[in-house]
Amino acid sequence: MLKSQRQKDFVFDSVIYVVLFIIMLTMLYPFYYVLIASFNKGSDSLLGGVYLWPRNFTLENYRVFMDDPKWVKAFLVSVLRTVSGTLLGLLLTSIVAYGLSHRDLLFSKVYFTVIVFAMYFSGGLIPYYVVLRSLGLLNSFAVYIIPSMLSTFFLLIAISFFREIPAELKESAHIDGAGELTIFFRIILPVSTPVLATMALFMGVGQWNSWLDSAYFVQSEELRTLAFRMMEVINKSNSPMDSLAVANSASAGVTSFSLQVTSMVVSIVPIICVYPFLQKYFVSGIMLGSVKG
Amino acid sequence: MELETQPKSPGTGGGRRSFLWKRFKKQKVLHLFVGLGMIYLLIFAYTPMFGILMAFKDYSISGGIKGIFTSDWVGLRYFDEFVHDYQFGKLVRNTLVLSLLKVLFAFPAPILLAIMLNEVKHMAFKRFVQTISYLPHFISWVVVVGVSYAFLSADVGVVNKALMAMGFTDEPLAFLTSPNYFWGLAVGSAVWKEMGWWTIIFLAAISGISPSLYEAAEIDGAGRLARIRYITLPGMKGTIVVVLVLTIGSILGGGLVGSNFEQAYLLGNSINNPTSEIVQTYAFRVGLSDGRFSYAAAIDLIQSVISVALIFSSNYIAKRVSGSSLF
Numbered sequence: 127m128l129k130s131q132r133q134k135d136f137v138f139d140s141v142i143y144v145v146l147f148i149i150m151l152t153m154l155y156p157f158y159y160v161l162i163a164s165f166n167k168g169s170d171s172l173l174g175g176v177y178l179w180p181r182n183f184t185l186e187n188y189r190v191f192m193d194d195p196k197w198v199k200a201f202l203v204s205v206l207r208t209v210s211g212t213l214l215g216l217l218l219t220s221i222v223a224y225g226l227s228h229r230d231l232l233f234s235k236v237y238f239t240v241i242v243f244a245m246y247f248s249g250g251l252i253p254y255y256v257v258l259r260s261l262g263l264l265n266s267f268a269v270y271i272i273p274s275m276l277s278t279f280f281l282l283i284a285i286s287f288f289r290e291i292p293a294e295l296k297e298s299a300h301i302d303g304a305g306e307l308t309i310f311f312r313i314i315l316p317v318s319t320p321v322l323a324t325m326a327l328f329m330g331v332g333q334w335n336s337w338l339d340s341a342y343f344v345q346s347e348e349l350r351t352l353a354f355r356m357m358e359v360i361n362k363s364n365s366p367m368d369s370l371a372v373a374n375s376a377s378a379g380v381t382s383f384s385l386q387v388t389s390m391v392v393s394i395v396p397i398i399c400v401y402p403f404l405q406k407y408f409v410s411g412i413m414l415g416s417v418k419g
Numbered sequence: 420m421e422l423e424t425q426p427k428s429p430g431t432g433g434g435r436r437s438f439l440w441k442r443f444k445k446q447k448v449l450h451l452f453v454g455l456g457m458i459y460l461l462i463f464a465y466t467p468m469f470g471i472l473m474a475f476k477d478y479s480i481s482g483g484i485k486g487i488f489t490s491d492w493v494g495l496r497y498f499d500e501f502v503h504d505y506q507f508g509k510l511v512r513n514t515l516v517l518s519l520l521k522v523l524f525a526f527p528a529p530i531l532l533a534i535m536l537n538e539v540k541h542m543a544f545k546r547f548v549q550t551i552s553y554l555p556h557f558i559s560w561v562v563v564v565g566v567s568y569a570f571l572s573a574d575v576g577v578v579n580k581a582l583m584a585m586g587f588t589d590e591p592l593a594f595l596t597s598p599n600y601f602w603g604l605a606v607g608s609a610v611w612k613e614m615g616w617w618t619i620i621f622l623a624a625i626s627g628i629s630p631s632l633y634e635a636a637e638i639d640g641a642g643r644l645a646r647i648r649y650i651t652l653p654g655m656k657g658t659i660v661v662v663l664v665l666t667i668g669s670i671l672g673g674g675l676v677g678s679n680f681e682q683a684y685l686l687g688n689s690i691n692n693p694t695s696e697i698v699q700t701y702a703f704r705v706g707l708s709d710g711r712f713s714y715a716a717a718i719d720l721i722q723s724v725i726s727v728a729l730i731f732s733s734n735y736i737a738k739r740v741s742g743s744s745l746f
Contacts, residue, residue, distance in 0.1 A: 131642065138643050142535050146548050149532065152611065153551045156566045159577060163569060174580030222456030225449040232443050237453055244464035246727070250719035252706045253470020253487070257463070260484040276459045306448035335559030338681070342707060357561045357685065360568055383575045390565045397557050405550070 157394065164188070164391045168384030187388040190380045196347075197355060197389065204334060204352040204393075207270040211333040212326055218275045219325060220318070223284035224310050245278040251342070258343060269343045270333070270351075280325050287321035288314065323407035331397060356389045474498070474717035480710065497717035506701065514697040517679055518670040520606045526666055528614045530659060533621035534647055549622075552615025560681040563608055567686070571595055571604070595686070598694040605682045605695075620662065621655060628654035660737045668730025671698075671722055698722055 163171050167182035175181070191197050226237060248254075263269040291314065299309045315322070337353035344350070363382045443450065469487060474497060476490045501507060532552065539545040555563065570577050571594035579591035594600045632650050641649065671679070680699040687695035698718060706715025 135643060139538070142538050143544075146535055146539065146544075150548050150551050153555060153615070156570065157554075160566060160569060172575055174575075174577070175584070177577065177581075218455065218459070221452045222459075225452030225456075228446070228449055231446060231449055231453070232439065233450075237457065240457060240460060244460050246730075247468060248464065248723070249467025249470045250716060250723060251703065252712050252716040252719060253467040253473060254463075255707060256470055256473070256480065256484060256487070256712070257466045259480070261462070273463050276456055276463075278460075278464075281456070306452075331557050335557075335561070337559070337561055353559055353561050356565065360561065360565045361685070363568065363572075383569070386565055387569060390562050393562060394558060398554070401554070401557060 160387045160390050160394070163384065163387040166384070167379045168381035169379045171384055172381060184379070186380055187384045191385065191388050191392070196350075197352075199348065200350050200352045200355040201392065203267075203349060207267070207336075207351065208330050208333040211271045211274060212330045214271055215275045215277075215280075215329045216322060216325055219277065219280050220284055220315065220322065221310065222276065223281050224288055224314055226281070227285045227288035229289070241278050241281060245282075255342065264343050265346050265349070266344075267349055270336070270339060270349075273339075274329075274332070277329075280328070284318075284321055284325065287318060291317060320407045323404050327400065327404040327407070330400070334393070334396065352389065352393055356386070356393060359386045359389065471716065471720055473713050474720045476713060478713045478716075480712055493713070497714045498721065500714060501718050501721070506696070509693065510696060510698045510701050513683075513694055514671060514679070514699075517602060517605060517683070517697060520602055521609055521679075522666055522670060524606050525610045525613065526663065528610050529617035530621055530655070532614055532618045533625060533655075534651055536618065536622060537625050537651065538643065538647075549615065549618065552618060554615070555612045556616035558612070560612075560678065560685055563612055564682075564685040567604065567608055568595065593690075596688060596690045598691045601686065601691045601694040604686060605679075608686075609682065617662065621658060624655045624658035625651060656741060660741045664730070664733045664737050667733040668726060670729060671726050 159177075162176065162178070162180050164187055165183055165185070166176050166180040167184045168187060170176070170182040225231065226234065226241075228234075231237075249257075258264055258269060258273065263272060295313055295317070296309055299313055304312070335353055337351060337357050340349070340351045340354035341357070359382060363386060466484065470484075473487050473490070475492060475494060476487070477493050478486055478490045480486075482490055504510075536545055536549060539548075569575065571579070573579060573591035573593050573596070576591070576594070578594070579588075582588045583591065592600075594604060628650065632654075633646055636646050636650055679697060680703070683695050683697045683700045684703070687700065699722065702715045702718040702722075705711045705718070
């Protein structure tokens with residue numbers, strides 16, 4: 127009896143480990159494949175059969191990528207919007223959240239109703255476009271930053287975090303004569319690293335990955351983001367018309383496919399670099415907002 | 420200090436009011452902080468809500484925001500036009516099928532993964548699998564589509580090359596450019612991208628289950644499957660219901676597995692259009708590309724009304740059936 131139970135457990139465990147191992151492979155291999163494809167000669171990749179490592183190793187794809195001012199500019203726009211968008215978003219969200227985290231705040235019911243209503247209802251894309259147009263935000267770098275500075279979701283997460291900070295911290299600062307601004311910048315923000323890191327990760331990744339706003343609201347070639355450029359290349363090679371189109375670069379052997387995987391690596395690597403550091407924060411941070419009891 | 424000031428307030432009517440005023444003045448910096456957020460929401464969230472009016476009006480973009488209020492009413496003309504659009508049937512079918520398939524496959528996937536991870540005793544392996552599994556969540560849809568292209572396209576796709584090399588097929592399968600594959604492709608990539616992410620929440624729910632329950636069950640002779648069935652699953656019930664309500668409420672937009680719009684837009688092309696065109700991509704095309712703002716706003720509005728109705732009804736049903744709900 128006991129032995130058969132143990133055998134059953136062994137079978138059970140084996141099945142689970144095998145399934146999880148397969149899941150892990152399907153999650154990892156695509157990234158790995160894109161990486162090796164970016165180091166393989168473009169015209170060679172088209173022949174197929176490159177599965178585990180580059181067959182025809184080359185740095186040509188990256189060289190063409192970096193020599194193309196279109197890609198370089200798009201990369202810079204993405205970096206700039208990610209840094210500034212994240213910083214400004216963090217600033218506005220945490221300032222508003224700090225104000226709302228005071229339980230004795232007058233009219234707080236009104237404020238919260240306004241926020242929650244905005245969370246569930248929206249005007250949709252078309253009216254939003256009209257508003258941005260009227261504000262003169264279309265076709266400007268600001269359209270990447272300003273409309274996404276405050277998210278109601280992060281606001282609620284930050285509020286519940288600030289409420290956990292012991293009141294004594296603020297009181298003693300008050301007694302020492304500190305104003306709200308001083309308290310906020312010198313006391314609240316420094317002890318709020320977990321929630322700030324969580325929000326920074328999400329805002330940053332959102333900014334970095336964003337291509338829709340570039341497609342909707344921007345016509346100027348100068349302001350295209352990396353994600354948008356990538357979308358262009360992928361769409362072009364994906365469309366049935368010119369599936370074998372070779373990128374119009376002087377370099378032999380670089381195809382639109384190899385350029386595409388190269389740009390993908392460039393866009394994935396920054397995320398993979400920051401994510402281990404912020405991971406421990408966001409797992410607890412997202413719990414804060416989602417699971418209560 | 421506060422107590423001292425209260426009786427001092429002059430008796431000439433509005434003692435309470437001046438007390439409130441004092442409190443407000445004391446909090447003025449805080450109200451300034453919050454006020455920033457309120458102004459922001461007014462501009463970027465509430466003004467567009469008034470813009471919904473344009474669905475009932477003959478709006479032209481040259482009118483700006485003011486035009487939302489000043490242009491002529493046309494009643495339900497644009498709604499009528501949409502319902503009689505020759506693509507209407509196709510759009511509604513594609514939207515519903517895509518959303519339902521996603522709930523059907525993408526909703527149970529993270530629950531199963533969480534249960535499996537919970538059975539793993541090697542902490543290092545468990546953590547590793549988990550970390551890898553939510554990585555795709557942080558990668559944009561553009562990259563996910565790029566990955567699908569690298570794997571599935573007819574000319575460079577690894578899968579087709581491998582299938583042909585092994586002799587399973589003579590010519591490449593048109594995964595990306597055939598209406599037959601679009602739904603599977605969309606659902607598969609959605610599961611791949613978001614499964615690990617939602618697992619975090621289910622694992623948290625499992626970690627809230629008391630270990631003594633498992634010990635007691637083990638003594639009673641319950642095997643591993645029995646423990647999953649009678650302890651783990653019931654312990655996750657509340658979380659499962661909440662996530663299900665969230666999913667159903669946002670089902671038309673793509674729910675918990677990401678944006679239907681981005682998938683349909685990026686994976687869609689002229690050949691798989693019969694299954695890939697959905698209400699949202701159509702609204703985008705007629706709205707921003709063709710400049711028919713009122714018509715697109717009407718289509719958008721229909722979709723959001725259905726979504727709101729879905730979230731309230733699923734929440735109500737969840738409350739009645741299981742006692743747990745979102746609000």
